[in-house]
Amino acid sequence: xxxxxxxxxxxxxxxxxxxxxxxxxxxxxxxxxxxxxxxxxxxxxxxxxxxxxxxxxxxxxxxxxxxxxxxxxxxxxxxxxxxxxxxxxxxxxxxxxxxxxxxxxxxxxxxxxxxxxxxxxxxxxxxxxxxxxxxxxxxxxxxxxxxxxxxxxxxxxxxxxxxxxxxxxxxxxxxxxxxxxxxxxxxxxxxxxxxxxxxxxxxxxxxxxxxxxxxxxxxxxxxxxxxxxxxxxxxxxxxxxxxxxxxxxxxxxxxxxxxxxxxxxxxxxxxxxxxxxxxxxxxxxxxxxxxxxxxx
Amino acid sequence: xxxxxxxxxxxxxxxxxxxxxxxxxxxxxxxxxxxxxxxxxxxxxxxxxxxxxxxxxxxxxxxxxxxxxxxxxxxxxxxxxxxxxxxxxxxxxxxxxxxxxxxxxxxxxxxxxxxxxxxxxxxxxxxxxxxxxxxxxxxxxxxxxxxxxxxxxxxxxxxxxxxxxxxxxxxxxxxxxxxxxxxxxxxxxxxxxxxxxxxxxxxxxxxxxxxxxxxxxxxxxxxxxxxxxxxxxxxxxxxxxxxxxxxxxxxxxxxxxxxxxxxxxxxxxxxxxxxxxxxxxxxxxxxxxxxxxxxxxxxxx
Numbered sequence: 001x002x003x004x005x006x007x008x009x010x011x012x013x014x015x016x017x018x019x020x021x022x023x024x025x026x027x028x029x030x031x032x033x034x035x036x037x038x039x040x041x042x043x044x045x046x047x048x049x050x051x052x053x054x055x056x057x058x059x060x061x062x063x064x065x066x067x068x069x070x071x072x073x074x075x076x077x078x079x080x081x082x083x084x085x086x087x088x089x090x091x092x093x094x095x096x097x098x099x100x101x102x103x104x105x106x107x108x109x110x111x112x113x114x115x116x117x118x119x120x121x122x123x124x125x126x127x128x129x130x131x132x133x134x135x136x137x138x139x140x141x142x143x144x145x146x147x148x149x150x151x152x153x154x155x156x157x158x159x160x161x162x163x164x165x166x167x168x169x170x171x172x173x174x175x176x177x178x179x180x181x182x183x184x185x186x187x188x189x190x191x192x193x194x195x196x197x198x199x200x201x202x203x204x205x206x207x208x209x210x211x212x213x214x215x216x217x218x219x220x221x222x223x224x225x226x227x228x229x230x231x232x233x234x235x236x237x238x239x240x241x242x243x244x245x246x247x248x249x250x251x252x253x254x255x256x257x258x259x260x261x262x263x264x265x266x267x268x269x270x271x272x273x274x275x276x277x278x279x280x281x282x283x284x285x286x287x288x289x290x291x292x293x294x295x296x
Numbered sequence: 297x298x299x300x301x302x303x304x305x306x307x308x309x310x311x312x313x314x315x316x317x318x319x320x321x322x323x324x325x326x327x328x329x330x331x332x333x334x335x336x337x338x339x340x341x342x343x344x345x346x347x348x349x350x351x352x353x354x355x356x357x358x359x360x361x362x363x364x365x366x367x368x369x370x371x372x373x374x375x376x377x378x379x380x381x382x383x384x385x386x387x388x389x390x391x392x393x394x395x396x397x398x399x400x401x402x403x404x405x406x407x408x409x410x411x412x413x414x415x416x417x418x419x420x421x422x423x424x425x426x427x428x429x430x431x432x433x434x435x436x437x438x439x440x441x442x443x444x445x446x447x448x449x450x451x452x453x454x455x456x457x458x459x460x461x462x463x464x465x466x467x468x469x470x471x472x473x474x475x476x477x478x479x480x481x482x483x484x485x486x487x488x489x490x491x492x493x494x495x496x497x498x499x500x501x502x503x504x505x506x507x508x509x510x511x512x513x514x515x516x517x518x519x520x521x522x523x524x525x526x527x528x529x530x531x532x533x534x535x536x537x538x539x540x541x542x543x544x545x546x547x548x549x550x551x552x553x554x555x556x557x558x559x560x561x562x563x564x565x566x567x568x569x570x571x572x573x574x575x576x577x578x579x580x581x582x583x584x585x586x587x588x589x590x591x592x593x594x595x596x597x
Contacts, residue, residue, distance in 0.1 A: 240491060
């Protein structure tokens with residue numbers, strides 16, 4: 001054990017001295033902030049970071065075999081602003097736009113129409129185009145209560161990875177005013193895993209990870225445009241992806257779709273974007289304004 | 297004599313032209329690449345995987361609950377085959393364990409208080425032995441037609457695979473003879489997504505991929521040991537993990553637990569293993585049947 005410590009110190013002196021590179025410490029709050037920022041975007045303020053993913057969406061209805069409804073391609077384009085706070089230390093906030101398109105599971109072509117296999121109704125597919133998808137609050141080295149941030153990654157075989165869940169259960173913007181009594185709450189869970197190389201993520205000299213793979217899944221009730229009403233069941237996604245350096249590297253058909261349908265999504269929102277976030281449920285509401293109440 | 301002469305000639309050849317990288321468009325090579333990713337081209341080379349994550353409940357009308365953390369390992373090996381018509385082949389044999397951990401402390405749990413029924417139940421950790429391929433698969437079909445495909449998406453030197461799912465819907469070994477009429481089927485979906493460097497996959501000298509990460513999810517009914525009966529709801533496993541080089545590289549607590557209570561799982565099954573596969577449902581049936589038999593030895597005859 002002692003030998004190890006001495007060896008590490010010697011290596012540290014010899015290797016670290018000239019370049020001043022040092023490993024970031026996940027339990028040091030300022031270092032943890034850097035690690036988290038690198039895992040979400042980049043230490044370079046304003047550097048555009050693009051995530052992409054591909055996979056599929058499935059249905060779960062109790063008593064029937066799950067169905068593959070769509071193939072999926074998604075992308076998120078973001079940048080981060082660097083912040084400092086006298087009490088909380090270094091911080092950052094990411095701002096982003098996000099597109100996810102639904103593809104025909106057989107042909108891989110974009111699916112703009114869909115025949116609901118349970119109701120037989122032909123429906124318009126509303127692809128995900130959410131602008132913005134921003135961090136609601138900035139992340140700092142210390143919480144509001146002064147608690148130091150920790151970067152919790154599992155480190156094995158030269159890799160650093162973490163997975164997390166976000167269970168969501170809140171007022172559905174498409175529901176009525178009595179959801180606690182009659183149901184209809186928005187109910188979903190987001191799941192994600194991020195994979196890095198430890199040498200890359202924990203290197204203080206590397207501002208943007210050279211490699212990042214990710215996986216994303218989501219389990220929720222039916223999407224509003226599926227027009228499933230109160231029918232029992234759920235949908236879920238299974239996807240894999242990573243980062244690309246530019247929109248030009250995205251796979252087809254996403255690359256072309258961004259250019260033709262979502263040109264504003266070729267760049268992230270401005271660093272000081274203060275708009276409220278948009279979810280697919282809110283987008284649907286805008287596209288389908290409620291019928292005016294009849295005059296009394 | 298001829299042999300002796302041939303070897304130096306080949307050696308010369310090898311020095312001049314290093315072995316060509318495997319070609320993903322070639323069916324035989326694609327088969328080898330796929331085999332390398334989660335197993336090995338070399339007999340006896342053990343593939344060890346580790347993954348960890350969470351288990352949540354999903355019940356209509358309530359926020360999903362974080363029931364457990366989970367950590368898993370599998371021990372696999374593959375026997376290589378060659379067939380003059382079907383090309384390279386491989387059969388994998390495997391054992392796997394998923395441990396259920398306290399969601400707050402990460403301590404291994406032995407019992408669990410079901411929050412819906414308030415009953416304290418014994419946890420039966422997933423320990424499936426074996427989880428084998430029934431027979432070898434080959435790069436080509438019986439007529440020699442190319443069958444294996446390398447269908448990962450290649451981006452920036454990495455191969456990304458997954459996005460499909462195994463949609464499982466069949467008679468539950470724990471249910472009765474009339475499941476098509478009254479329900480109770482085994483219903484689950486398992487999805488595996490992975491990423492690995494193309495350099496590892498196409499390297500003709502590497503018998504396995506060393507650097508492979510993956511994410512695994514499963515959406516199913518309640519585990520039988522939760523004793524939820526016919527209650528509505530889903531169970532969601534979501535995990536991330538990677539390939540490691542040996543059993544020794546697994547977390548210390550896991551090695552201790554495996555050695556103490558699941559000693560067979562320190563190595564994969566033998567490559568000639570012919571036992572039928574186990575699932576958590578068949579393992580649980582044996583578990584309950586054994587308990588029932590022990591509880592009433594006199595009545596059973």
